[in-house]
Amino acid sequence: MTALQQGTTEVVDPVPGAGAPHLPDQPDLVQLLTPEGERVEHPDYAIDVSDEELRGLYRDLALVRRWDAEATALQRQGELGIWASLLGQEAAQVGAGRALAEGDMAFPTYREHGVAWTRGVDPLHVMSLFRGVDQGGWDPVARSFNLYTVVIGAQTLHATGYAMGLQRDGAENAALAFLGDGATSQGEVNEAMIWAATFAAPVVFFCQNNQYAISVPIERQSRVPLYQRAAGFGFPGVRVDGNDVLAVLAVTRAALAAAREGSGPTFIEAFTYRMGAHTTSDDPTRYRLAGELEEWKLRDPIARLKAHLSRSGIADADFFAAVDAEGDELAARIRQGTLEMPDPAGTEMFDHVFAEQTPELAQQRAEFVEYHASFDTAGSDTASSEGN
């Protein structure tokens, strides 16, 4: 058995809708760092990371969490329309993001701020989307990070098609599709997996099982552990501790390498937990118990890496203080950048509908400008910014 061929059958509680998400024994869970921060080995996933890299991963995790906290605060202060928090999922995202090589392409949903970070996307572009200024201002090609996709599951097909393109072009790269546990129920996701398997496309499906689709627990989406589904499509599935950045890095690296080498897709289930609300408009107290949250706090992805780094002397108090300071700077930059974002001119909505402007839209745009110019002051902002 290779590292990617796992497949014992774990039986789940057969009572429909039974219980709150639990932390069952996870015989198949790949873990390299215990919740206490103990480094452990896994027979299939050895990983060689330098101290430098380990500190880098910690920095990623801490900064992404700081960004998330600032965004949540900004939303509460009315500066963002909504925010989809990644709290608790930092390791899954940073681990997966850092596994990508140059030329690999990531296909996120709407919560992958941590992956965006690893791809060098300016956080302010992500902020502008949630502020309602644009649909995410980064260049998906330059950053090898696609725009966010809100319609659940749609991006898994895009990733598969992209991978087929890589394959045809003989490019030695892979696509990494992000999805949630809820998304696995969508027909399109199943189609993506069928395509990927049939064409042995170099795509990796990275599912963050954060236990909930808004209020609906994983038991309502699947009666078997998600990673076991892969077998039915004809490719390997792996369950990794999503709160263990090292394990996620190792498993995703292996899967991407296999894809690049022509072995086809892998389904990775990163077993994790959404510590916050689904988005800032959600009220999780309606559907989950505080006890559950407390239990998961003990598996915090950042605390465990921090414990490991301090215990093994890879990082000292000065290092952590420096990262904290960097976090404060980042947060300040995000705050100020968000507050200073200019509102877009209304004319922008006409400008990129097509690559080639249509006469109808040009006319609607002209009428729009004329209409706003007809107000003395009220509409002048929109009209005057029209020239840019």
Next chain:
Amino acid sequence: MQTLTIGKALNLGLRKAMEDDGKVVLMGEDIGKLGGVFRITDGLQKDFGEARVVDTPLAEAGILGTAVGLAMRGYRPVCEIQFDGFVFPAYNQIVTQVAKIHARSRGKLPMPIVIRIPFGGGIGAVEHHSESPEAYFAHTAGLKVVAVSTPADAYWGIQQAIAAPDPVVFLEPKRRYWEKGEVDPDGSPDPLFGSRVVRGGDDVTVLAYGPMVKTALQAADAAAEEGRSLEVVDLRTLSPLDLDPVYESVRRTGRCVVVHEAPVTLGLGAEIAARVTERCFHSLEAPVLRVGGYDTPYPPSKMEEDYLPDLDRVLDAVDRSMGF
């Protein structure tokens, strides 16, 4: 008489429908414990159980496709689509199956399915949360489409839609969920598939539905201050259209403005303008004008005020109509 929000009126209407008919089954994402993202089904799972208020897996094609089978077994599925932009994974089932099965079975298989969709913009959401997909459904033979605008219509309309023997796309104006109005649970409702004059006037007939009814009424208030009298008609039903009251009105006013949020091109307004022109040609003093969204994707929220018709744009159209 009770004062209720549209959201609460829907909740009570659903409750009543479930009490009246044990075959009514609610299905949708997050409609159970959470009560739906807009809390329209709040408390219903608690009282009717998980078999009648079903938190479904996250799959819209699944919701509508299984509704077809349930309907074949005599159930009356009421499907909640969480947001307008997420109806499209179910579009295939709605358009190729739900809409056609009655005709294909020559009436042997009725499809009493209700598809509830919170629709329209104005709530500052991210993309796909503010769409106006009504024309797609109204264009599909075999579907009935209604859009409510008041708590009373919400309360009665949802019950009537559930009781109706045909599939009904039931559009709820999400930005008006929190607006209040009078509901008389002992009163008798207007027929579900009919329009209604909601404000009398002599100068211009303004047609609207769903969220734009309030905007049209605000425009009528503003116009009145300038001595202009607008007659406002709430279409209420988009398929079938009930335009007799509209023809009557236009024959009197000679002018007609249709308002909706959806893009103007090939929207409901185009159909209405054509029909009004055919039927009232000799009474018209001006072409039928349309006020609607632009032919652009619904923009990011900081631009939605520029996109959505507001009372100024309605008044502007009224001015243009009067200027002919």
